[in-house]
Amino acid sequence: xxxxxxxxxxxxxxxxxxxxxxxxxxxxxxxxxxxxxxxxxxxxxxxxxxxxxxxxxxxxxxxxxxxxxxxxxxxxxxxxxxxxxxxxxxxxxxxxxxxxxxxxxxxxxxxxxxxxxxxxxxxxxxxxxxxxxxxxxxxxxxxxxxxxxxxxxxxxxxxxxxxxxxxxxxxxxxxxxxxxxxxxxxxxxxxxxxxxxxxxxxxxxxxxxxxxxxxxxxxxxxxxxxxxxxxxxxxxxxxxxxxxxxxxxxxxxxxxxxxxxxxxxxxxxxxxxxxxxxxxxxxxxxxxxxxxxxxxxxxxxxxxxxxxxxxxxxxxxxxxxxxxxxxxxxxxxxxxxxxxxxxxxxxxxxxxxxxxxxxxxxxxxxxxxxxxxxxxxxxxxxxxxxxxxxxxxxxxxxxxxxxxxxxxxxxxxxxxxxxxxxxxxxxxxxxxxxxxxxxxxxxxxxxxxxxxxxxxxxxxxxxxxxxxxxxxxxxxxxxxxx
Numbered sequence: 001x002x003x004x005x006x007x008x009x010x011x012x013x014x015x016x017x018x019x020x021x022x023x024x025x026x027x028x029x030x031x032x033x034x035x036x037x038x039x040x041x042x043x044x045x046x047x048x049x050x051x052x053x054x055x056x057x058x059x060x061x062x063x064x065x066x067x068x069x070x071x072x073x074x075x076x077x078x079x080x081x082x083x084x085x086x087x088x089x090x091x092x093x094x095x096x097x098x099x100x101x102x103x104x105x106x107x108x109x110x111x112x113x114x115x116x117x118x119x120x121x122x123x124x125x126x127x128x129x130x131x132x133x134x135x136x137x138x139x140x141x142x143x144x145x146x147x148x149x150x151x152x153x154x155x156x157x158x159x160x161x162x163x164x165x166x167x168x169x170x171x172x173x174x175x176x177x178x179x180x181x182x183x184x185x186x187x188x189x190x191x192x193x194x195x196x197x198x199x200x201x202x203x204x205x206x207x208x209x210x211x212x213x214x215x216x217x218x219x220x221x222x223x224x225x226x227x228x229x230x231x232x233x234x235x236x237x238x239x240x241x242x243x244x245x246x247x248x249x250x251x252x253x254x255x256x257x258x259x260x261x262x263x264x265x266x267x268x269x270x271x272x273x274x275x276x277x278x279x280x281x282x283x284x285x286x287x288x289x290x291x292x293x294x295x296x297x298x299x300x301x302x303x304x305x306x307x308x309x310x311x312x313x314x315x316x317x318x319x320x321x322x323x324x325x326x327x328x329x330x331x332x333x334x335x336x337x338x339x340x341x342x343x344x345x346x347x348x349x350x351x352x353x354x355x356x357x358x359x360x361x362x363x364x365x366x367x368x369x370x371x372x373x374x375x376x377x378x379x380x381x382x383x384x385x386x387x388x389x390x391x392x393x394x395x396x397x398x399x400x401x402x403x404x405x406x407x408x409x410x411x412x413x414x415x416x417x418x419x420x421x422x423x424x425x426x427x428x429x430x431x432x433x434x435x436x437x438x439x440x441x442x443x444x445x446x447x448x449x450x451x452x453x454x455x456x457x458x459x460x461x462x463x464x465x466x467x468x469x470x471x472x473x474x475x476x477x478x479x480x481x482x
Contacts, residue, residue: 063105064103096124133336137328139325142321192247201439205236225431279471291477328341328344411446460472
């Protein structure tokens with residue numbers, strides 16, 4: 001009777017499962033990468049970093065700009081100094097406007113700039129009805145800081161590295177999405193297995209209770225044993241209710257993460273197909289150094305520390321050269337202002353050299369040098385941690401693979417032991433206590449096997465994320481052209 005009931009239970013469970021979609025671990029990971037909010041956030045960050053890099057590149061390109069102001073109107077009394085030195089206030093009603101077109105080109109190696117410009121401005125006195133034009137037909141202007149910090153030069157060293165970091169970080173983020181999907185997958189799988197265990201145990205304990213009740217009625221068992229079985233049955237009902245709640249909660253969490261329709265019902269397939277591949281520690285470490293964003297970030301941070309030292313040096317004193325050469329003219333009309341151009345020249349060298357600043361320059365330099373030294377020490381420590389993390393992950397993967405083999409065998413042995421104990425109980429060879437011990441060991445062995453699978457797949461995707469290399473398929477997860 002017991003075997004028939006258990007068989008019917010499994011048939012019903014199979015019929016229910018057959019009407020549902022069954023997702024593998026790969027299915028869940030692909031769904032997470034394609035439509036999860038976490039993946040969409042990573043995509044958005046990638047696009048944002050791309051446009052930031054485009055903005056940086058534009059700093060080195062020539063800029064053509066049109067500037068000016070609409071006619072400015074003024075009607076007021078203004079002071080006018082007379083020939084005898086006295087001041088008279090005269091009414092003035094006038095308009096003035098200007099327009100300029102300039103081509104600006106930064107000079108990255110020196111930090112200066114060069115520009116070619118043309119300008120025109122108009123002045124109109126409405127009181128005496130007089131109009132004047134002034135034009136800069138063309139001029140060439142150079143602005144060059146001397147001994148100053150060249151931001152363009154240092155940005156050209158760091159920003160391409162930062163952009164490369166962002167592309168690699170995107171691949172790492174997507175691998176982290178995969179890892180999160182593995183966690184959500186096994187959360188639901190744990191709940192699914194616990195529900196199946198609870199459902200089986202309830203059916204089984206109900207059958208045992210009926211058997212024990214029959215034995216009690218004919219006087220072959222004691223009331224104490226019957227009560228013990230009844231208590232076990234009540235606990236099974238409570239376990240099933242808790243398992244069902246956990247199942248619903250974890251299903252909702254998984255569905256929300258991967259963006260599934262709320263009406264879609266699904267089950268998960270046990271990911272027992274474990275890829276077997278050798279992982280050499282030195283090779284894994286080399287892949288991590290070649291591919292990870294963290295490793296090239298070390299170089300960027302060193303350059304940024306050098307830039308801070310250079311900036312501190314450039315702030316000790318300031319010198320700036322401005323020079324321009326061109327043609328300008330003036331007239332009563334716009335056409336006249338662009339005729340008979342006269343030479344226009346301008347040159348100016350400004351400087352600001354502190355004489356007494358109470359050690360500010362020295363303090364600034366010492367701070368920058370100390371920060372650079374600290375950065376070197378921190379990066380050296382992080383490089384060691386970086387290498388240790390890779391080596392630990394490689395060794396852990398081998399151990400976890402062995403644990404899966406052991407836990408799988410334990411699961412099979414515990415299942416077989418329970419079947420033997422159950423048959424012996426039915427013929428009266430063992431009591432209910434020993435049967436419950438076998439049941440508990442069976443359930444624990446099953447859960448241990450699921451946990452071993454979880455640990456392995458998490459470690460597998462951690463290794464992918466840490467190296468950006470798929471050792472199972474022998475392919476890079478990121479290339480420079482990505």
